[in-house]
Amino acid sequence: MPKKKKTSSGVVAAMTLVILFIVFPKYSWGYIVLFMGGIWACGLLLSTKKQSAAHTVAPNSGTTETPSKSSVPVRPKMAAHTTDTVFTPALVVQPARFVPDEHPVSIAPPGLPAQAPSPDQRPPVKAPVAAPGAHRRFVDDDAPVSVATQVPATHENFAIPQAPAILGPGRWITQGESVMVAGSLITGGMIYVGNDLKTYSKSTDPCLINPNLTVAAQANLSKREFGYWPSYSQISPTARRAYLTWLAGGRRDMEADIGYVFLFFYGLERRAIVDGQDDEQARCDRPAIAQEIRRLLVIYGEKSYSFKRYASELLDWLEVADYSKQLYNEPVPTFPQTFELPLYIRLALGLTAVDAVPVPGHLALAWARMDPTSYLRTPATRCVEQFDKLFLQRYAEEFKQGVILPRNKTKLKLVYRPASAGFQGVNEIKLTFGDVPDVTVLTAPQTRLKKIVDAVSAELDPYSRYLGRNLDAAASLEALLLLPFTLWPPESEKAVNALKARIGSGMVVMTMQDLLDTFQAKAALNKDRAITLAKALESMQIGFEPDVLGGAKTPKPEDHIVLFFAPEPDTSQRRTSVYQAATLTLQLASAVASADGDFSVREMGHLREQVQAWTHLSPAQSSRLLAHLRLLVAVPVSLTSLKKKLEPLDTESKETIAAFMATVAQSDGSVTPAEVKILEKVYKALGLDAKKVFSDVHAVGTGATPTAGVLAKTESTGFQLDIAKIAALQKDSERVSALLADIFKDEAPAPTPPASEPELDPSDSESPPSGLFGLDETHSAFARMLLSRPQWSREELLNVASDLDLMLDGALERINEVSFDTHDIHFTEGEDPIDVNPEILEKLEA
Numbered sequence: 001m002p003k004k005k006k007t008s009s010g011v012v013a014a015m016t017l018v019i020l021f022i023v024f025p026k027y028s029w030g031y032i033v034l035f036m037g038g039i040w041a042c043g044l045l046l047s048t049k050k051q052s053a054a055h056t057v058a059p060n061s062g063t064t065e066t067p068s069k070s071s072v073p074v075r076p077k078m079a080a081h082t083t084d085t086v087f088t089p090a091l092v093v094q095p096a097r098f099v100p101d102e103h104p105v106s107i108a109p110p111g112l113p114a115q116a117p118s119p120d121q122r123p124p125v126k127a128p129v130a131a132p133g134a135h136r137r138f139v140d141d142d143a144p145v146s147v148a149t150q151v152p153a154t155h156e157n158f159a160i161p162q163a164p165a166i167l168g169p170g171r172w173i174t175q176g177e178s179v180m181v182a183g184s185l186i187t188g189g190m191i192y193v194g195n196d197l198k199t200y201s202k203s204t205d206p207c208l209i210n211p212n213l214t215v216a217a218q219a220n221l222s223k224r225e226f227g228y229w230p231s232y233s234q235i236s237p238t239a240r241r242a243y244l245t246w247l248a249g250g251r252r253d254m255e256a257d258i259g260y261v262f263l264f265f266y267g268l269e270r271r272a273i274v275d276g277q278d279d280e281q282a283r284c285d286r287p288a289i290a291q292e293i294r295r296l297l298v299i300y301g302e303k304s305y306s307f308k309r310y311a312s313e314l315l316d317w318l319e320v321a322d323y324s325k326q327l328y329n330e331p332v333p334t335f336p337q338t339f340e341l342p343l344y345i346r347l348a349l350g351l352t353a354v355d356a357v358p359v360p361g362h363l364a365l366a367w368a369r370m371d372p373t374s375y376l377r378t379p380a381t382r383c384v385e386q387f388d389k390l391f392l393q394r395y396a397e398e399f400k401q402g403v404i405l406p407r408n409k410t411k412l413k414l415v416y417r418p419a420s421a422g423f424q425g426v427n428e429i430k431l432t433f434g435d436v437p438d439v440t441v442l443t444a445p446q447t448r449l450k451k452i453v454d455a456v457s458a459e460l461d462p463y464s465r466y467l468g469r470n471l472d473a474a475a476s477l478e479a480l481l482l483l484p485f486t487l488w489p490p491e492s493e494k495a496v497n498a499l500k501a502r503i504g505s506g507m508v509v510m511t512m513q514d515l516l517d518t519f520q521a522k523a524a525l526n527k528d529r530a531i532t533l534a535k536a537l538e539s540m541q542i543g544f545e546p547d548v549l550g551g552a553k554t555p556k557p558e559d560h561i562v563l564f565f566a567p568e569p570d571t572s573q574r575r576t577s578v579y580q581a582a583t584l585t586l587q588l589a590s591a592v593a594s595a596d597g598d599f600s601v602r603e604m605g606h607l608r609e610q611v612q613a614w615t616h617l618s619p620a621q622s623s624r625l626l627a628h629l630r631l632l633v634a635v636p637v638s639l640t641s642l643k644k645k646l647e648p649l650d651t652e653s654k655e656t657i658a659a660f661m662a663t664v665a666q667s668d669g670s671v672t673p674a675e676v677k678i679l680e681k682v683y684k685a686l687g688l689d690a691k692k693v694f695s696d697v698h699a700v701g702t703g704a705t706p707t708a709g710v711l712a713k714t715e716s717t718g719f720q721l722d723i724a725k726i727a728a729l730q731k732d733s734e735r736v737s738a739l740l741a742d743i744f745k746d747e748a749p750a751p752t753p754p755a756s757e758p759e760l761d762p763s764d765s766e767s768p769p770s771g772l773f774g775l776d777e778t779h780s781a782f783a784r785m786l787l788s789r790p791q792w793s794r795e796e797l798l799n800v801a802s803d804l805d806l807m808l809d810g811a812l813e814r815i816n817e818v819s820f821d822t823h824d825i826h827f828t829e830g831e832d833p834i835d836v837n838p839e840i841l842e843k844l845e846a
Contacts, residue, residue: 170197170208172271175288182215184244188251190292192267201425206231207267209244216241222255229421230263251296258304261296265311266420268293272318273416273429283322290318290333297336309841310419312336316343317416320431328352328359332366339372340788341440343414349405350412350436358402361392368449371440372784373777376453379460382467386487390456393486398452405439409799412438415789441785441803443777459484477521481532485539495519496540499563503542507564507627509634513557530554541566545627560634564627568620579621581657582614586625588682590632591642604633610678646686654686659696775818778804783815786828786836794832 170192173179177189197208204210209232216237219225225239232240246253246260268289275282293311301308312335319333320343328348335342345366352359359367365388368374380387395402416429423429439445463482466473473479480488488496495518502508515533516524525533527548534544543566546552555561589607611617611625646654658679676697680690775783785800786792794808801808812828819827819840829835 168194170194170205172267172275172282172285175285175292181209181211181244182241184241184248186244186247188247190268190271190289191247191264192270199422199424203422204231204233205266205270205422206233206420207263207270207422208232213237213240215244219245221246221253221260222257224257224259226259230259231421232263252299254299254303258300258307261300261304261307262310262419265293265296265307265314266422269314269418269420270422272314273418276321286318286321290315293318294334301336308336309338310417312338312340312342313416316414317431319344320347320414323347325351326355328357328363332362335370337370337372339784341367341370341372343412345370346412346438346440347433347436349439350433353405353407353437353439354435356404356407358399358404360402361395364395364402364449365391367446368453371446371449373446373780374450374453377457377461378468379457379464380453382464383460386460386463386483387456389487390459390484391452394452394456403445403448405445406442408437408439408442408803410438410441410785410796410803411799412436413789415791417790438785441781441800443781443804473522475520477516477519477533478523478525478529480519481525481529481536485536492519496542500540500542503563503565505565507562507630509560509562509630511557512555512559512561515561515563516557524557525554527554537563538566543624543627545624545631547624547628560631562627562631562634564623564630566620566623578616579625582611582617582621582625583628584657585678585682586611586629586632587637588642588685589678590629591637591685604629606678642685643687651687654688655692658683658686658688658692659699774822775815778806779811779814782806782811783827786815787840790836790838792834792836794834797834 171194173186173189173191173193175189176187178185178187179189179191179193180186181193191209192205192207193209193211195210195212197205199205206229213233214237219238219240219242221242223242225242226235230239232243235243242257243260243263246256247264251261251264271282272286272289276286293315297308297311301311315333315335324330327344328351330348332345332348335344345363348363349359349367352363368391369376369380412433414431416431418426418429460483463479466479466482470476470479475489475491480492485496499518512524530548534548537544538549543564545562545564546555548554586607607629608626611622611629614622617625649657676693679693679697683690683693782800782804786797797812798808801811804811812834815827819825819837823840825839826837827840829837
């Protein structure tokens with residue numbers, strides 16, 4: 001704008017003096033005013049003259065120049081600015097001048113281009129520069145002063161950025177969304193960020209992260225910086241930095257104080273319960289929230305039982321807020337172990353009672369595992385997969401389709417106890433399920449499940465103890481032999497199936513080492529392990545010969561064995577006299593046949609036909625004798641060794657055995673000439689006259705002494721025998737069995753050791769926990785049911801007491817007495833409603 005003409009200070013002073021001389025002498029006090037004003041006017045005149053004199057000399061020229069009142073200083077030229085150079089120009093001094101209040105003044109740093117002058121201004125005149133050490137002068141308050149500053153960095157373009165969205169009302173940062181707060185980049189989301197987020201009581205929600213609040217530069221995550229109920233808006237700047245650091249680090253630092261975990265948990269709680277009431281997107285976030293809670297429980301669940309309890313209750317809410325009417329058919333989610341059975345399982349069990357359907361195996365297993373009154377021994381925790389699989393098998397064997405639960409009186413209800421102080425002012429947060437009963441108040445079904453748990457644990461105890469000593473040998477044959485075959489891993493099942501395919505409907509000969517290699521055994525098996533292997537193979541329809549289950553010696557790795565198809569389990573007693581006699585007959589016959597060094601195929605065929613013709617043997621015994629015969633071909637029995645076993649017997653005993661063998665030979669109703677020849681060889685091996693074969697066979701059949709014609713006929717056509725007389729002769733089998741037992745004493749089965757207490761695992765040395773506060777089972781169940789809610793009506797507790805066959809008042813009195821004796825506090829208070837003392841939970845958490 002145009003510059004206005006100004007009146008000099010000297011003119012102003014002169015006019016002031018004139019006015020004082022005219023006006024003030026008229027009054028008595030005017031002389032004083034005149035005197036003081038005159039002094040001021042004179043001082044003003046002298047000051048004006050000094051200023052004019054100070055600017056008459058130019059520093060670089062020796063000439064005198066009087067600056068014009070309208071002159072504008074010209075800034076000295078400067079070198080181009082760089083970020084590494086700081087330039088400080090000399091101080092430029094101008095004559096003092098008066099500027100009215102309404103007149104704008106532009107102050108520009110030296111070195112920057114001045115604003116173009118307006119058209120009515122004259123060309124600028126170079127301003128004089130004060131030399132160093134120039135005389136300092138007084139500057140009037142009204143006079144403008146040029147200020148020299150450090151040259152700022154120049155920018156071609158500059159714009160004020162828009163305020164970030166988080167500076168508005170608090171909003172939920174979704175999972176995976178990133179946000180920067182106070183220099184910390186938080187990438188995980190699942191938090192509330194903004195300026196304002198109100199609770200029911202109109203206060204700021206503790207979970208809200210307000211970016212406008214002060215945050216310290218550093219902090220210690222492991223140090224507690226706040227009280228029991230933290231709020232981001234109220235904690236210290238140091239605590240805010242620690243919390244933001246924990247969030248930016250992925251919420252996984254094990255050393256972080258549990259208060260920061262709770263502060264984050266408050267936001268999950270609000271999102272799931274408050275926003276989830278009306279916000280469809282919030283309801284869609286529930287699975288992600290449940291997954292995050294389970295992740296936090298893995299990291300911090302054992303660090304704080306309080307956090308474990310609150311997180312478990314929120315999981316209950318998330319899992320049952322929207323549930324299927326056939327929840328019992330769905331897979332059971334994972335839950336932490338607490339002093340309460342998860343509500344999800346209680347609801348699923350109650351729905352089976354409503355629909356009158358059996359409890360499915362997977363739900364019964366979850367009930368058995370999560371039941372706080374059930375004590376799980378080490379096999380259930382060390383061998384989880386095997387325990388679960390065997391439990392389902394035994395549960396199906398015991399209850400077929402499953403247990404059917406009664407529909408009791410106690411109704412299921414969830415009363416949620418929030419962790420966040422943001423829920424203050426809310427009377428009750430609850431979920432109800434109509435007439436669905438809470439069947440867990442009943443003790444009888446749990447008792448039946450506990451029996452299965454104990455039986456399965458005992459069955460897995462040897463395997464568990466073996467793993468305790470050999471952690472890396474879970475898939476070894478030594479370990480697998482301690483398990484039922486139904487629990488063998490898929491790799492071992494494949495090996496068994498390959499072996500069965502190789503055997504087919506016949507048999508196969510191999511060394512013991514070949515069998516061990518099939519199952520990747522690390523060492524040879526002792527007698528107990530060999531018996532266990534034979535039992536396992538037999539359960540898979542594979543017979544094992546030599547018959548270690550019948551007392552045969554354990555084969556060495558280089559020994560031959562025979563595996564054969566055994567479709568039917570061998571339930572008959574292997575040590576019957578008939579079977580032993582047949583076995584001895586085969587051994588003697590094979591020993592005689594191989595005595596000349598050649599056990600021919602023809603001789604093998606004859607013996608096979610004889611075994612198949614012995615109808616008095618069971619199919620399982622016949623299959624095993626054929627396998628034994630095949631083993632005798634591969635490993636013939638020495639006749640000498642058999643004679644050594646027979647020599648101690650007296651002649652009468654030998655004749656008794658021979659006669660019995662003759663009886664066995666003709667037990668099918670006839671004796672063929674081939675059988676007669678075999679018996680002759682057997683008699684010779686026993687040291688008896690071979691001709692006695694005919695007399696013994698004839699005596700069995702006719703009871704008469706044979707003649708020569710009879711002998712000839714016997715040789716050509718065989719005997720026709722009297723079955724009744726044969727039966728009479730077989731009554732002597734007990735004495736024969738005793739004699740044969742002496743022969744097979746080296747192969748006698750080991751005596752069954754007396755039952756003893758199972759060896760305890762070191763981790764099972766502690767005794768099972770007793771009921772809550774040492775109460776009996778029934779009162780403990782009642783106390784646990786009380787703890788599931790903060791408040792009960794008397795009618796509700798009457799139903800609970802009725803389901804447990806308790807008197808309500810007596811049960812409450814008993815529980816309060818024990819609680820007072822144990823912790824010096826009452827368990828419940830009031831008559832109706834009945835409040836549960838919240839300090840009890842704190843005692844349990846401790």
